[in-house]
Amino acid sequence: MxxxxxxxxxxxxxxxxxxxxxxxxxxxxxxxxxxxxxxxxxxAAPLLYSFYLSLHEYIVTYGQGPFIGLGNYVLLMGREFAGVSWVTMKLTVSVVVIEFLIAFSLALLLNQSWLRFREFYLVILMLPMLMTPVAVALMFRLMFNPNLGIINWLLSLVGIPAQGWFGDPNLALATVIFVDAWTETSLMLIMLYAGLRSLPQDPVEAARIDGANAWQILRHVTLPTLRPVILVTLLIRMITALKSYDLIYILTQGGPGKTTETISFYAYRLGFRFLDIGQAAAVSFILLIAVVALTLVLLRILRER
Amino acid sequence: MSRFYKASLLATVACVLGATSAFANPAEVCKDVTLNMLLETVPDTVALQKVAPEFEALSGAKVNIEAVNYSLMHEKLVPSLTASSGAYDVLVVDSYWVGEFVTAKWIQPLDERIAKDGVDTSVYFPALMDINGKIKGTTYMLPFWQYAMGLLYRKDIVEAPEFQAAYKTEFGRDWRLPETLEEYAELAKWAGKFTGKAGAAMSGQRADPVVMEATNYVFSLGADFYNREDWVPTLNSPEGIKAVTVYADLINNAAQPGALGANFDDVANALKQDKAVFAITYLFLMPTLQDPKESLVVDKIGFARMPGEDSLLGAWGWAVPSNASNPDCSWEFIKWVESKDIALKRGIAGGQPTQTWIYENADFIKAWPAMAAVGDALAHAKGLPVMSRATQLVEVFAEVMGDVLANGTDPATAITNAEDKLAALTRGDPLLK
The missing domain is CATH 1.20.5 (Single alpha-helices involved in coiled-coils or other helix-helix interfaces)
Structure with missing residues (x-):
């Protein structure tokens, strides 16, 4: 029992x-x-539907046409898509590198124990991130206006002639990169600063006791321990930079010529100006593949961490 | 009662009945209806906003005007028009969207309504009805406002004796407004150097600004995008190449700094702030140039027709979208807004009338003397081809201009590179058969 x-x-x-x-x-x-x-x-449904559209000829004015397989993708493999891809790459690499250098320097500065009013500086530095990109773009469009903007006026005070900025093929992309850096550096700063604050202090103290100077501590202690945070930050920024659209739309419309036309803006132009939904969907899918590939790398880094 | 009185009485009754049918009780079809419409931020929209409360009082409808920058309009309209029920009840259609909207069946034919209500379409400039009214024999729109383009110039500068003396020394003739495009180009370059201002305020921004401006150069030299009989691309002609070459020359040697990123607002600002002598642009900028609150050149701007053969003619037309929730009320609004007294009121308030008789109206000409030249401008103007993919023609020509202006590509090569795209745009177009 x-x-x-x-x-x-x-x-x-x-x-x-x-x-x-x-x-x-x-x-x-x-x-x-x-x-x-x-x-x-x-x-999933819109994604599948847009993939379906990318396999069809579809000009909005005429309605949906026949299935053309990878025809839209093949049509893209020309000079035009290569051009916008090159612009996207230049923009992405430039903004990621510039913004990282500025953000990391500022994060290191904010992390100094002797710094007073740290929160105040942090709030100020976060402000660009809190503003909508459209408002930022309009503000800079006015400031860089060649005839009425404050930038050319300031330059004129020191004898520098008026520049065309967004209307100058040699300066347009650099000016867009400047505006992007002003807007987006805050996000990187927050991520890197949070990373720095979360680092254990013992290795730093130990290195200091062993006689390491500030540069050696940064190079041999801080950077290696912060590596995963840096990689995640760089990848997230790279993914958003690849999709750059809003600033381009307001600041330059991809011009002059195509000097600032990114892949996203090209997709928009095909879809909303040429009303060629099939090709626009194909461009979007190519961009999606690039972004997904980067995201997979990001996920792998996070897993390793 | 004598025969005369009977006839008078009958005529009066007929007039009253006619008037009543022309405004067939808007209140019956519009009471408590909200009419949403999307317009561009231009003086005509301001003029419309001033008179719209009259329609609200007459009909009981609420008129909701959304005014946005031009570049946003097409992309806001297309998703609305492809939906089963649209966001807009009354459309204003730019002349180069017309073919696209008709082919896609996004706007309703108006002939039955026009016949039923006895609306007189002969009051409009025929050229405007051709581009923003009748398409292949069917009326889809009533012209709302025209954007005639031509030469805006600083009267005070060109009429100054020292300017005219220097002009004579430079060109070996007495002062005159330019008669050809080449003459204009030489004058603008020289005037810029002489005055220390931009010789020409230009709008080289992609896509619509540069195309609207540069098309004047194309038409001025007698070139065109297509042969309008067989629709074969014709831009790759000596005249077409020369037009693009002259435009590029002026952008590089006469325009204000940053002209490649400028739109027509920037052109207006350059003129208003006393920074340019000439501009080939829209006459509708005149009200803002005459506004003492924002302009340094009040009463100093003159208007002449485009030098050379033709200028670009554009216009906006009123249309009823196919997916309008209350098309009867939409039509009542269009009928009202194009009625004679309202059209005149809009004109006096700074609009660009499309009805011929207004340009002979003393009150209108007194308010806007420069408008007296519009008739001449319209007589020497033509629109972009009415084709289903005219919007894309603008994009392709913008690519050509961008290639030349930003990349320094030779105009002949840039135009040759675009020929396949130009040819593809007309292929299978039902409007061109």
Whole structure:
């Protein structure tokens, strides 16, 4: 009897656990289903539909045309797409490098123990991130206005002639990069500063006791321990830079010529100006593949961390 | 009752009935309706906003005007027009969107409504009805406002004796407004150097600004984008290449700094701030140039027609979208806004009328003397081809101009490179058959 009771006592919790697991699984399924359905509806369905469109000839004015396989992708493999890809690459590399150098320097400065009013500086430095890109772009468009803007006026005070800025093929991309750096550096700064604050102080103290100077501590202690944070920050910024659109739209419309036309703006132009939805979808998919590849790298780094 | 009185009475009754049918109780179809419309931020929109409350009082409808920058309009309209029920109840359609909107069946034919309500379309400039009214024999729009383009110039500068004396020394003739494009180019370059200002305020921004401006150069030299009979691209002609060459020369040697990033607002600002002598641009800028609150050149700007053969003619037209929720009320609004007294009011408030008789109206000409030259400008102007993909023609020509202006590509090469794209735009177009 005892053994039977024991056995029952032993089995009952087991059965109960199994029942719990079943009901837990059931509840998981019930609670997850609406989310999955909504995600399928708002993410997967449009994505699949746009892939479907990218395989068709579809000019809005004429309506949807026939299935053309990879025809839209093949059409893109020309000088034009190469040009916008090159601009996107120049823009991405420039903004990521410039913004990282500025953000990392500022983060190191903010992390100094002797610095007073740190929070105040942090709030000020975060302000560009809090502004909408469109407002920032309009503000800079006015400031860089060749005839009425304050920048040319300031330059004129020291005898420098008026520059065309967004209207000068040699300066337009550099001016866009400047505006982008002003806007987006804050995000990198916050991430890097948070990383620095979370680093253990013991290795730094140990290095200091061993006689390392500030540069040696930065190079041999801070940078290696901060490496994963730096990589994540760089990748996130690279992904957003690859998709640059809003600043370009307001500041230059991709011009002069195509000197500031990015892949995203090219996709917009194909879709909304040429009304060629098939080709616009194809460009978007190529960009998506690049972004997904970078995201996979990011996820791998996060896993390794 | 004598026959005369009977006839008078009948005529009066007929007039009253006619007037009643012309404004067939807007209140019956518009009561509590909200009419949404998308317009560009231009003087005509301001003029419309001034009179719109009259329609609200007459009909009981609410007129909701959304005014945005031109570059936003097409991309806001297209998604709305492709939906089963649209966001806009009354459309204003730019002349080079017309073919696209008609082919895609986004706007309703108006002939039945026009016939039923006895709307007189003969009051409009025929050239405007051709580009913003009738397409292949069917009326889809009533012209709302025209954007005639031509030469704006600083009267005070060119009429100054020292300017005219220097002009005579430079060119060996008495002062005259330029008669050809080449003459204009030489004058603008010289005037810039002589005055220390920009010889020409120009708008080289992609896509619409540069195309609207440079097309004047193309038409001025007698070139065109297509042969309008067989729709073969014709821009690659000596005249077409020369037009692009002259434009590039002026951008490099006469325009204000940053002209490659400038739109027509920047052109207006350069003129208003006394920074330019000439501009080939829109006459509709005149009200802002005459506004003492923002302009240093009030009463100093003159208008002449484009030197050479033709200028670019553009206009906006009123249309009822196919997916309008209350098309009867939309039509009542269009009918009202184009009625004679409202059209005149809009003109006096700074609009650019499309009805011929307004340009002979004393009150209008007194308010806007420069408008007296519009008739001449319209007589020497033509629109972009009415084709289903005219919007894309603008993009392709903008690519040509960008290639020349930003990359320094030779105009002949840039135009040759675009020929396939130009040819593809007309292929299979039902409007061109």
């Amino acid at each position: 005892k053994s039977a009771t024991t056995s029952m006592n032993l089995r009952a919790p087991h059965l109960a656990r199994k029942g719990d697991e079943l009901s837990l699984g059931f509840y998981k399924f019930v609670f997850m289903t609406p989310t999955i359905l909504v995600m399928m509806l708002v993410v």
